[in-house]
Amino acid sequence: RRADRSDGAALPGYRSTFLLPRAALSWVPRHAVAVYVAHSRGVELGGTAPATAANAGRILDPKRTRQFEAGLRATWPRRISAAMTLFTLSRPLEFVDAANAFVQRGAATHSGAEASGTYSGAGLRLTAALTLLRARQHGTGEAAFDGRRPVNVPALSGRVSAASEILPGAWGDVGWRHVSGKSARRDGAASVPGWHVFDMGTRLELGGLGLRVRVENILDRRYWKDAGEAFGDGYL
Numbered sequence: 001r002r003a004d005r006s007d008g009a010a011l012p013g014y015r016s017t018f019l020l021p022r023a024a025l026s027w028v029p030r031h032a033v034a035v036y037v038a039h040s041r042g043v044e045l046g047g048t049a050p051a052t053a054a055n056a057g058r059i060l061d062p063k064r065t066r067q068f069e070a071g072l073r074a075t076w077p078r079r080i081s082a083a084m085t086l087f088t089l090s091r092p093l094e095f096v097d098a099a100n101a102f103v104q105r106g107a108a109t110h111s112g113a114e115a116s117g118t119y120s121g122a123g124l125r126l127t128a129a130l131t132l133l134r135a136r137q138h139g140t141g142e143a144a145f146d147g148r149r150p151v152n153v154p155a156l157s158g159r160v161s162a163a164s165e166i167l168p169g170a171w172g173d174v175g176w177r178h179v180s181g182k183s184a185r186r187d188g189a190a191s192v193p194g195w196h197v198f199d200m201g202t203r204l205e206l207g208g209l210g211l212r213v214r215v216e217n218i219l220d221r222r223y224w225k226d227a228g229e230a231f232g233d234g235y236l
């Protein structure tokens with residue numbers, strides 16, 4: 001059941017049944033190596049029309065999503081593990097159209113690849129991850145939006161970190177994170193540049209107790225972390 005308006009002015013009830021299948025298949029051609037494919041359907045809550053829209057306060061119907069994924073995972077005894085994933089995800093779009101109505105039309109498709117790896121040696125741990133993402137809006141019926149990248153979605157993101165055991169039970173780590181530039185408006189009229197930051201931390205373990213201290217962005221860099229739209233307004 002749902003309220004037709006966020007202020008509760010009308011309360012039409014409805015019942016919907018969704019079939020949300022999930023299926024996965026894996027193959028282990030040799031010890032410590034696995035290949036898999038997976039497909040799933042999902043559902044998300046519908047959005048609420050912003051106060052500036054002609055249908056302000058209206059809550060839209062649930063959104064059905066679908067995802068396909070294929071990957072490879074491998075490990076080498078006690079030291080190295082690696083993973084590679086290819087994926088595509090599609091979800092309905094919600095936006096204020098040219099008639100100033102908040103609608104659910106078209107879709108955003110995210111396709112990409114992700115790679116990660118970990119090395120663990122004597123008193124040393126290295127990790128790295130990289131994601132390449134191609135995201136596009138389509139089927140909106142509005143030329144200003146179709147074919148453009150959705151808001152706040154980077155084309156590239158990655159991280160690298162290293163942790164070392166300084167003293168018995170005491171670890172120190174340093175890391176680097178990067179996110180490429182992102183669109184700040186659905187029509188592509190504004191965007192924010194990419195950024196990278198360095199982080200540092202320490203972990204102390206004493207018997208069954210643990211203490212962690214972490215400082216993010218240790219070089220105090222200024223950057224736009226997020227860009228998007230909410231309730232009809234854009235934000236940085």
